[in-house]
Amino acid sequence: MNEILTRIDGVVNAISGVLYMPWVPMFLIVAGLFFTFRTKLIQIRLLPESLRVVMEKPKTSGGISSFGALMVSTASRVGTGNIVGVSTAICLGGYGAVFWMWITAILGGASAFIESTLAQVYKRKDKKGHSYGGPSYYMESALGQRWLGVIFAVIIILTYAVGYNMLASYNLQSAFAGFSFYGDHTAFVIGLILAILFAICVLGGAHRLTKVTGALVPIMGVFYVIIAIVVVVMHANLIPGVFKNIFVSAFDFPAIFGGFTGSCMMQGIKRGLYSNEAGMGSAPNAAATADVSHPAKQGLVQMLSVFIDTLLICTATALMCLCSGVLPTEEAAGAPYVQAALQSSLGNFGPIFIAVSMALFAFTTLIGNYYYCEGCLRFIFKRTPSHAFMTGFRLIAAVIVLLGAMLSMSLAWDTADLFQALMVIINIPVILILGNTAVKTLKDYMAQRKEGKDPHFKAANIGLKQETDYWN
Structure with missing residues (x-):
């Protein structure tokens, strides 16, 4: 079994390598600079x-507020990637990875505004008067390419x-x-518990997701930042040296281009993209649900989320x-x-x-991620799928959560990197x-x-x- 998974990881990593060298970084940076200039x-x-x-x-009364839509998109953004993703980037790419994460976010803020504003402009209205939409819809409405929207939804x-979610x-x-x-079976047990909790939530319906994420994300985010500030203050004398190392490492070009796939630049871009998702086309699915008087309002809100x-x-x-003071290895x-x-x-x-924080971050990440899938299914089928279909889909999604807990580190990260690259492309x-x-x-x-x-x-304006x- 391990040999099969290793071979799968080799294929996934090879395809991902082609996409990231140089297409994904080039697309993100060029688009970010272009939209920064245009806006x-x-x-x-x-x-x-x-x-x-x-x-x-x-x-309107009963509509989803900008803050509610922000919390849904933040639920998928603010997750285990903010803890483990950052740590992985630093350990594999060095101090400079932090700088390139910052660059990805700053430039990505403009891209996030553009894609979320477009989602608002081309959003649709359901029978209950609620709005929905996303990249698939502006691909269909503005470009007239429904086939591309279907591929993107998949x-x-x-x-x-x-x-x-894995x-x-x-x-x-x-x-x-x-x-x-x-022990040997701990990963399975943790995955099973998480899968059961996930299934209970999503089987209750998508409307509960906004309430759950809206309650958990601000609380866990604020508390986590407070603890981080406490630790930083305790070691305030090290702050100047840390920032010096971040900037020096970020511009160590021989090291960057000598081993680009594992460099601080690539690790920062990959983990920055995984963390903030700016330009991927994910957050617009949540942005389209907001009940606002002007599309630009939600574009600004999603920019803030990044x-x-x-x-x-x-x-x-x-x-x-x-x-x-602990050195990354x-x-x-x-x-x-x-x-x-x-x-x-x-x-x-x-x-x-950290274990408790990871549990909260992972749970909100899972349900925030799942939120996007239901809208995509509705686009693919041109209607809301049957109750039986959705029940089956939700149960399969829960099984995938269980399987993810038992993967190797490399296969888990490489799979996520591959799919997010396809979204960017x-x-x-x-x-x-x-x-x-x-x-x-x-x-x-x-x-x-x-x-x-x-x-x-x-629209006439x-x-x-x-x-x-x-x-x-």
């Missing part, structure tokens, strides 16, 4: 505006129900590997580890490095806290083609704000000729 540095210029908009109530399902399950069980009770994830929580993990990649860093600062409480060219619509939408929003109005969008469910 006139929206990430900095309109950051205060995004903080204001996120607190707005839904336009890849999203593979990415989130398979790649990301990885979240693996990462959780790995957090318990350092405890004395961990910063919360990478510039706040991932940075908290990185500084907590690097300021602990390849052997400690993943949860062991984070736990060792916390144990050196907080004693035995450290590993226990499709979505980035599409938003580059359609980006002008989002830029016009932003200009319309800013024009109304300058007039002192609460912006309300009409930007010369949009396609029929839309909301904005005509």
Whole structure:
């Protein structure tokens, strides 16, 4: 069995290598720079505006607020990747990986605005008056390429129900590997418990997901950041040296290009993408559900989500580890490095806290990931699938969670890397083609704000000729 899994990992890693050298990094950086220029540095210029908009109530009673949609997308972003992903990037890529994670997030903020604004412009209305949408819908409506939307929907399902959920399950069980009770069957037991809890949640229906994630994500995120700050303050004398190492390592070009696949740049880009998902086309599925008066509002909110994830929580993990005085090594990649860093600062409480945090992060990641899959199924079948089909799909998704806990580290990460790369390869060219619509939408929003109005969008304001469910 192990030999078969090793061969599978070899194939997955080979395909992933082709996509990442150089297509995925090139697409992300070029698109991020292009949209940053077109939106006139929206990430900095309109950051205060995004903080204001996120607190707005839904336009209609019973609708999903910007904050609610933000929590759904953040549930999948803020997960085990913020702990284990950052640790893995540092241990395998060095200090400089942190810098390239920052770059991915800063440039990705502009891409996140574009894709989420497009999702709002082309969103659909269901029989109950609720909105839904995402990249598949703007591929169909704006490009007139339904076949491409179907392919993208399938890849999203593979990415989130398979790649990301298996990885979240693996990462959780790995957090318990350092405890004395961990044995040959512990991974199976942890995977089984997680799969059962996941099944109970998703079998209750997708509408419960927003409530669950909305309650757990802010609490666990704030508490985790507080602990990280405490550790950093305890080792404040090490902060200047840590930042020096981050920047020096980030620009060690001979090391970067001498072994690019394992370099700080590649590790930072891969783990930054896994963490914030900017440009992948995932968050727009949640953004389309928000009940807002102007598409640009949700674009700003989703841009904020990227910063919360990478510039706040991932940075908290990185500084907590690097300021602990514990040196990163390849052997400690993943949860062991984070736990060792916390144990050196907080004693035995450290590993226990990480295990509990991982449990919360993994659970919200799983249900946040699953949220995207139901919308994709509805697009593929042009309707909501039958109850029997959805029950079967949810049970299969739960089994995948169980299987993920028993994978090897390399196969879990390589599978997730492959599927997320496929999403980038499709979505980035599409938003580059359609980006002008989002830029016009932003200009319309800013024009109304300058007039002192609460912006309300009409498709005719930007010369949009396609029929839309909301904005005509």
